[in-house]
Amino acid sequence: MSSLEIPGGVLERGVSAGDDWIRVPREGILAALTHLQERGYRSLCFLTAVDHLATPTVQPPAERFEVVYQLRNLASGHQLRVRVPVPESDARVPSAHRIFKPANWDERETWDLFGIVFDGHPELTRILLPDDWEGHPLRRDFPVGGEPVDFSEDHELWQTAPSEA
């Protein structure tokens, strides 16, 4: 694993609970994924994002978001996680759908739930939520249960406690 040279450079590499991972800069992600695919990592297990907002860990990550690609080498069974730090002020990553086809829906889902833009994606629209949904629910500052209740005439009464018992 440590012999893997990645074009564009690797910021950091490590092992977490037995899983190998590397962190690459955002500019080098497509080159890194292409390189890894050529080296046998033909399968993209999933692509997602993590929101590190106000994380209580000792060394908080430099950027709020992190996009995570989990790759697998089908011949050797080896798995490698590629992480890309993404700043909140400029939450965009180049789209990997040309390299890995399944990234298409994963990127739509990540846009839908985290609001991270994937540049060059053919159809970056909401996939799980309704098209008119506001906000990106898997961000840590999106409240649980904060959505208005549809199809209820007196939903305001439902949501607030009665003024007198």
Add this chain to the structure above:
Amino acid sequence: MTDATIEKRQAQSGVTITRGGELGEHVGLAGEILTVNFGPQHPSTHGVLRLVVDLDGETIRRVKPVIGYLHTGIEKQAEALRWQQVVVVTDRHDYLSPLSNNLAYALAVERLMGVQAPPRAEWLRVIMCELNRLSSHLVWLGTSSIELGAMSMFMYCLRERDQILGLNEEISGYRMHTSYIRPGGVMADATPRFWELLEGFVQAMPGHIDEYEDLLTKNPIFISRMQGIGMLSGDDAIALGATGPMLRGSGISWDLRRDRPYSAYDQFQFEVATSELGDCYGRYQLRIQEMRESVRIIRQAVDGMPGGPVNLDDRKMMPPPREELETSMEAVIHHFKLFTEGYSPPPGDVYQAVESARGEHGVYLVSDGTHKPRRVKFRSASFVNLQAVEQMALGSMIADLIAIIGTADTVLGDVDR
């Protein structure tokens, strides 16, 4: 067709008609492409799947799945729960294989915590996951056959599935959403009656699988609906990220149980069923074969079941036994800590995948060192496999789409999570 005719026909039929030739060379006899909505309330879509299908006559030119109708925000909910409480939501997205979902989550948490469940727990997990694979394949077989007109199959399959649900009930108290497999072990040891029922089931099941095969394998109607339909080459299957029966049905021998063994699977002998056919019939044969192998694994597990506890002896992670609470102050403190705060894995992340009935079901967990997960991602097999449906359906007849969706075996709760 003139614009006026198009408008009139659109108004009458309620379907969108585009002018012929707009989609390149795909121009049918009448020179027009029909766009129809297949679902979301169609009985053969296995849930609420909507497919926007472009038709040239009866030939499929484009399939665009529209999903999200069953999105329940399970990943968001999981972030608000303590580590041990998340097990309950893992049951509910892929409602046909709750035990595989439980297992993937339990193994991921155990890896984060750096612990391993005792051998007896791992073997019980294998038994339950294989029973679960059988019950999921039975639902698949029953519903897919009923869509192709084999009505009686549904009755036969659900008959055996009901026995499996009975086994679930016997061991965990629940028939479907068992939450039986938990971080650190399983809910409880199996009862003597469970072993009795399981023995009867394991002895009878191979005969039942023969029965299904008698009804379907050489049935000319079934064959003509399945053979050569929904072709998917091995390279396409890998490129599209397909896993499970979709990948093995295209001749790629890849099974996480054998190639990245988890739980106790490295201690069992079984064949990884593959089919070179790459069509719906191949995927059917493969699942039948997988059911036979599952029975074989259960047989081995019953015969070689190790003794010992079924839960970790770790008071920081597992609640103390009930009787200790009355005599030990320490047990009361542990109990209180565990059910108010819970436990906190060290910061880090982990990806654990298991071979569920539909393919690779993975759980990606991120811990920030607190008692609730920072991020829980379910990599569901159905979500990825559904993207391969277009590739399989292009050029087929609209009626074949039923067989194609059927053998892709997507569970919409799993797709939308």
